Amino acid sequence: MGEVIVKLSEVDTIYEGEHLPAIKGINLEIRQGEMVSIVGPNGSGKTTLLETVNGLLKVSRGEVRVFNVDMSRDPMRARKNIGYVPQDFISDHSVPFLAQDVVLMGRYGKLGLLQNPRKVDFEIAKEAMRLVGVEEFAHRPIGKLSGGEQQKVMIARTIAQEPKLLLLDEPFSNLDIDSRKEISEKICRLHEENNWTTIVVTHDLFSIPKRCNRVLVMDRGKIVAEEDPESVMCSVKSLTGFYRGLRQ
Secondary structure, three states: OOOEEEEEEEEEEOOOOOOOOOEEEEEEEEEOOOEEEEEOOOOOOHHHHHHHHOOOOOEEEEEEEEOOEEOOOOHHHHHOOEEEEOOOOOOOOOOOOEHHHHHHHHHHHHHOOOOOOOHHHHHHHHHHHHHHOOHHHOOOEHHHOOHHHHHHHHHHHHHHOOOOEEEEEOOOOOOOHHHHHHHHHHHHHHHHHHOOEEEEEOOOHHHOOOOOOEEEEEEOOEEEEEEOHHHHHHHHHHOOOHHHHHOO
């Protein structure tokens, strides 16, 4: 593996208005080219960890560095190279943007403020839609698509960013079984072809990508175990509360 891309040192994160940290004592290093899955029951801190890495939440203790950038000081600098698919992104019927417009938004971080998309940006967006299999939705309003279709469009938008670090929060949650397998395989292929560093959050053990290098298990705001993908199915169920969380 290459250099360290993500490094968290003794990190606590507390949501505004709360008194107890949602994640606590997190120490984590992820190197270039790794694909890491984060699993755990609802409320275990998976999304909080991903948002902390992305600089969307301020840490109350410790340090977060991404591409060796202190995320408490200059998160926008690092985010130019981060592709982020948030959990349960759903647009309502009133949103006027077409699916192709949403994917093209993935290019804006490369363009800068008030710059018009170039021909190459349209071509990259179109190719991203082709890769994910949503080109047929190009001229349909994003709010008129199903949850699964919107999820695919958001993944296409992230691919269009040409990120170096990919953060995926429950990327398969609105997809049927066949679509989950298809999109997971495409993400794995693109991960390898582009030498991405990828973090995938999921509560579903069966959605862990096959290309994954290691699996981090979270419970009650802490990383409580680290496993290789093949052994995680056998060991993770023994953790307190985890198996019950999967049934919720």
